[in-house]
Amino acid sequence: MSMVIREVAPHGEEAVDMTIDDGRIARIDPAGSAPAGEREIDASGLIVLPGLVDLHTHLREPGREDAETIESGTAAAALGGFTAVHAMANTQPVADTAGVVEQVWRRGQEAGYCDVHPVGAVTVGLAGERLAELGAMADSAARVRVFSDDGICVSDAVLMRRALEYVKAFDGVIAQHAQEPRLTEGAQMNEGELSGVLGLRGWPPVAEEAIIARDVLLAEHVGSRVHICHLSTRGSVDIIRWAKQRGIDVTAEVTPHHLILTEELATTYDPRYKVNPPLRTADDVAAVREGLADGTIDIVATDHAPHAHEDKDCEWGAGAFGMLGLQTALSVVIETMVETGRLSWREVADRMSTAPAIIGRVESQGRPLEVGEPANLVLVDPRARWHVNADALASRSRNTPFEGREMSGRVVATFLRGRPTVLEGRLA
Amino acid sequence: MIRHLLSAGDLDRDEAIAILDTAGELARATGRSVKKLPTLRGRTVVNLFYEDSTRTRISFEAAAKRLSADVITFSAKGSSVSKGESLKDTALTLEAMGADAVVVRHSASGAAHRLAMSGWTDCVVVNAGDGTHEHPTQALLDAYTLRHHLSDGAGDLQGRRVVIVGDILHSRVARSNVLLLETLGAEVTVVGPPTLLPVGVEGWPCSVSYDLDNALTGADAVMMLRVQNERMNAAYFPSAREYSRRYGLDRHRAELLAPDGIVLHPGPMNRGMEITAEVADGPRSVVVEQVTNGVHVRMAVLYRLMGALPELESEAGS
Numbered sequence: 249m250s251m252v253i254r255e256v257a258p259h260g261e262e263a264v265d266m267t268i269d270d271g272r273i274a275r276i277d278p279a280g281s282a283p284a285g286e287r288e289i290d291a292s293g294l295i296v297l298p299g300l301v302d303l304h305t306h307l308r309e310p311g312r313e314d315a316e317t318i319e320s321g322t323a324a325a326a327l328g329g330f331t332a333v334h335a336m337a338n339t340q341p342v343a344d345t346a347g348v349v350e351q352v353w354r355r356g357q358e359a360g361y362c363d364v365h366p367v368g369a370v371t372v373g374l375a376g377e378r379l380a381e382l383g384a385m386a387d388s389a390a391r392v393r394v395f396s397d398d399g400i401c402v403s404d405a406v407l408m409r410r411a412l413e414y415v416k417a418f419d420g421v422i423a424q425h426a427q428e429p430r431l432t433e434g435a436q437m438n439e440g441e442l443s444g445v446l447g448l449r450g451w452p453p454v455a456e457e458a459i460i461a462r463d464v465l466l467a468e469h470v471g472s473r474v475h476i477c478h479l480s481t482r483g484s485v486d487i488i489r490w491a492k493q494r495g496i497d498v499t500a501e502v503t504p505h506h507l508i509l510t511e512e513l514a515t516t517y518d519p520r521y522k523v524n525p526p527l528r529t530a531d532d533v534a535a536v537r538e539g540l541a542d543g544t545i546d547i548v549a550t551d552h553a554p555h556a557h558e559d560k561d562c563e564w565g566a567g568a569f570g571m572l573g574l575q576t577a578l579s580v581v582i583e584t585m586v587e588t589g590r591l592s593w594r595e596v597a598d599r600m601s602t603a604p605a606i607i608g609r610v611e612s613q614g615r616p617l618e619v620g621e622p623a624n625l626v627l628v629d630p631r632a633r634w635h636v637n638a639d640a641l642a643s644r645s646r647n648t649p650f651e652g653r654e655m656s657g658r659v660v661a662t663f664l665r666g667r668p669t670v671l672e673g674r675l676a
Numbered sequence: 677m678i679r680h681l682l683s684a685g686d687l688d689r690d691e692a693i694a695i696l697d698t699a700g701e702l703a704r705a706t707g708r709s710v711k712k713l714p715t716l717r718g719r720t721v722v723n724l725f726y727e728d729s730t731r732t733r734i735s736f737e738a739a740a741k742r743l744s745a746d747v748i749t750f751s752a753k754g755s756s757v758s759k760g761e762s763l764k765d766t767a768l769t770l771e772a773m774g775a776d777a778v779v780v781r782h783s784a785s786g787a788a789h790r791l792a793m794s795g796w797t798d799c800v801v802v803n804a805g806d807g808t809h810e811h812p813t814q815a816l817l818d819a820y821t822l823r824h825h826l827s828d829g830a831g832d833l834q835g836r837r838v839v840i841v842g843d844i845l846h847s848r849v850a851r852s853n854v855l856l857l858e859t860l861g862a863e864v865t866v867v868g869p870p871t872l873l874p875v876g877v878e879g880w881p882c883s884v885s886y887d888l889d890n891a892l893t894g895a896d897a898v899m900m901l902r903v904q905n906e907r908m909n910a911a912y913f914p915s916a917r918e919y920s921r922r923y924g925l926d927r928h929r930a931e932l933l934a935p936d937g938i939v940l941h942p943g944p945m946n947r948g949m950e951i952t953a954e955v956a957d958g959p960r961s962v963v964v965e966q967v968t969n970g971v972h973v974r975m976a977v978l979y980r981l982m983g984a985l986p987e988l989e990s991e992a993g994s
Binding site: 436439440441442443444445446447448449450452516517518561562563564565566 | 806808877
């Protein structure tokens with residue numbers, strides 16, 4: 249079935265008519281001039297971008313289906329404009345075998361809201377002791393290319409070195425959760441003046457930066473590529489900038505929440521604001537925005553981390569780390585990066601679609617908006633405003649840090665290989 | 677008038693002085709002959725102690741009983757309370773049972789804040805120590821004791837020099853005292869090994885020193901903090917002996933204080949560690965007085981937080 253998206257602005261530039269047929273972009277005509285399709289969408293005032301790709305999502309299935317399922321998580325993803333997500337390995341059982349990653353991959357296909365690319369665990373059971381069968385996961389139907397013990401740092405330097413080396417055989421990448429474990433035992437929030445005042449155990453920036461510094465040097469030494477998950481401090485941005493200037497094959501991500509929220513939220517002692525790495529200072533927020541703008545930080549990744557209500561409706565110390573992110577990510581990027589003039593829409597497409605697809609080696613995603621390309625697309629109304637209501641989000645969990653907040657820009661429609669997953673802001 | 681007492685920082689100068697003055701009046705009113713006042717008759721105070729603390733629990737119990745409140749003590753120590761949901765469920769239970777005030781001691785920083793602000797309960801919440809955050813009634817009883825000795829039991833502590841020594845990093849007593857003493861005009865210096873001073877302490881409203889002798893010289897009071905054994909195991913300092921030598925209070929050091937300078941300790945003391953027995957039992961020590969004052973100060977806190985409710989006033993008027 250052919251569909252004409254009329255008067256839509258690719259990357260926010262000159263409006264065109266975009267015709268989708270057979271899962272691909274079939275034609276691009278001057279606005280108002282495309283032949284009628286079987287279906288027509290009036291997209292005047294809307295921007296079209298390649299479907300967003302998240303390199304860092306927790307879907308919780310298998311194991312914690314009370315918090316999220318592949319179905320609910322991918323629905324949230326589609327509503328957030330994503331056409332592919334990478335599902336982190338810290339499920340129960342851990343995604344450390346070909347069997348588990350194939351199950352996750354297949355369940356994603358069944359849900360159908362977006363592609364699910366499982367991330368494989370680096371070590372068996374995330375225990376940090378011996379390598380999981382990375383090759384088997386790479387060769388499985390899930391074609392795993394990203395490996396991570398996310399939530400736990402691969403802190404053993406030898407193990408990290410071996411992992412970096414080993415995945416070269418199938419063009420994989422290790423995505424490191426940079427957190428020196430001894431420096432962060434019992435850590436609850438960013439370490440600084442505020443943690444001292446609040447009496448919450450500090451998570452010092454150096455615990456992140458020391459691991460990043462070590463790992464970029466390891467990657468250089470063994471000639472591998474390394475990806476840094478959710479970096480959060482100015483020092484981390486500086487180290488990545490230095491490493492890239494040196495020619496090291498490193499990529500890095502920042503989360504939407506680290507682009508907009510600061511540690512002051514811990515003064516509420518409300519675990520909704522408890523996340524790992526923790527919210528940092530306004531200066532760190534400024535640094536990650538600069539880093540994302542100048543390309544030091546390659547991508548935005550949500551670290552969407554659903555948690556059951558009882559794991560957040562408690563005192564800070566007992567609360568779980570993590571926040572929802574899929575349905576608010578694009579709005580946060582619009583507010584912090586586009587409306588402030590730091591990124592063009594073309595650059596947003598790069599940071600949220602093209603670059604993550606390249607890092608994850610997902611060939612069919614993050615493609616140019618050209619004739620013949622797969623129709624993985626998102627339509628965005630950049631002027632729309634909406635208010636976050638946790639109860640209305642598609643996730644099974646409600647732990648958004650943005651409850652009640654006015655958000656900038658709204659996803660109107662999402663297309664996965666030409667098929668709408670979201671239309672008029674609702675699941676299609 | 678504040679609704680809860682969660683942090684010593686909640687108190688402005690007038691409010692703090694009003695509590696200290698009330699404590700003074702209550703101390704006089706409950707002298708040898710009359711131990712009990714009818715003020716909170718028919719009202720219920722729940723002591724919710726998730727952490728062992730015999731002295732604070734008993735002090736609050738005594739305070740509430742002397743005001744004729746009904747007191748229920750809930751000690752979760754040893755039970756299966758390890759997750760936060762228990763705090764919420766307990767709060768809902770207390771609310772359903774009609775408690776008017778909750779005195780809470782909890783190992784999680786911010787637990788009292790969470791109890792007060794979460795919407796789980798409408799009770800008045802008094803923080804009796806939350807993790808490594810605050811212990812505001814301890815600061816009030818310390819201020820009361822200091823005021824008694826240094827300012828004739830009236831007004832504030834303007835210009836008085838107070839030194840707080842020890843494990844500042846993990847001490848809720850230190851945090852609350854720094855805030856309250858600064859509100860009352862005192863000049864506070866915190867002293868400890870650099871490993872036991874929090875990152876960012878230079879931003880606190882006090883001076884910071886690693887040199888105890890220097891800080892003590894001419895000071896009006898010194899407050900010694902308990903050093904937990906586990907700090908030593910975590911390598912915050914090399915040995916108990918080295919700690920004592922550098923940061924312990926012995927007679928020689930106590931003599932560096934101003935002539936009438938006093939020695940405080942929130943208890944329980946590690947005699948021979950942060951304080952020698954000689955000083956603990958010596959003429960400058962006001963440790964036992966602190967305990968007595970604790971009851972009066974906690975009476976004052978309950979009186980002011982609970983007594984100001986309109987229903988009580990109308991009752992008193994009828």
